[in-house]
Amino acid sequence: MLEIVLTREDANTEFALLAEWLVEDRSEVRQGQPVCVIETTKATVEIESPGAGTIAQLFPENAEVEL
Numbered sequence: 595m596l597e598i599v600l601t602r603e604d605a606n607t608e609f610a611l612l613a614e615w616l617v618e619d620r621s622e623v624r625q626g627q628p629v630c631v632i633e634t635t636k637a638t639v640e641i642e643s644p645g646a647g648t649i650a651q652l653f654p655e656n657a658e659v660e661l
Contacts, residue, residue, distance in 0.1 A: 596623070596647040602661045603634060610634045612657045619651040632659070 600610060610632040617629050623643045630641050643649070653659055 595650045596643060596645060598629065598641060598644065598649075600632065600641065600659060600661050603637065603639075607634045607636065608661060609658045610661055612653050612655060612659050613638065614655055615651055616640075617649050619649065621649055623647065623649050634661075 602608075611634075612630060613633045614631040615629070616631065617623055617627070623629055623646065625643055625645045627643045628640045629643050629649055632639050632641060
């Protein structure tokens with residue numbers, strides 16, 4: 595399973611909204627493939643897979659996730 599780590603874009607942002615999954619749960623992805631969209635107070639960002647592997651969706655869409 596691939597681990598996708600979300601990082602803070604600025605010191606004041608502690609949480610982001612997981613707005614949308616772009617892949618199905620347990621699907622195979624390639625490195626660099628967009629897998630989800632997150633929203634912070636300042637931006638909407640498409641997150642890419644850090645490597646090839648299987649995605650396990652641990653958070654539902656519209657969940658608030660800690661950065």
